[in-house]
Amino acid sequence: MANRWGIPQEVEDFVKQRDTNCVYCRVEFSEDNESRKTKPSWEHIINDIRINGIDNITLCCMSCNASKGAKLLEDWLESYYCKSKEITVDSVASVVKNAIANPPNLNKITMHNNGYQ
């Protein structure tokens, strides 16, 4: 079972438990549909949808997701958006710090994708 982003169900469940705040700006998520800014959205730290383990899949707020877009994490952290919100390598969630220190890669998970392109 995978959701529409190709994220395995067990990864989705784990990440929903872990990431109750935006992994970047740390805003607390709410289920309140009125405040889109605090709605969680699926985020690949490394912008490669094939890397869909818990070290690359996270939840971040709509604002951060929209700002980061297709930028490399390292480049995005230098952006005006991050600077204005004081989002730095030191302020982000540990899953993001780990991804910076030890980038998730495809080799680790290709065994799960045999026969699947």
Ligand SMILES: [Zn+2]
């Ligand atoms: Zn955010």
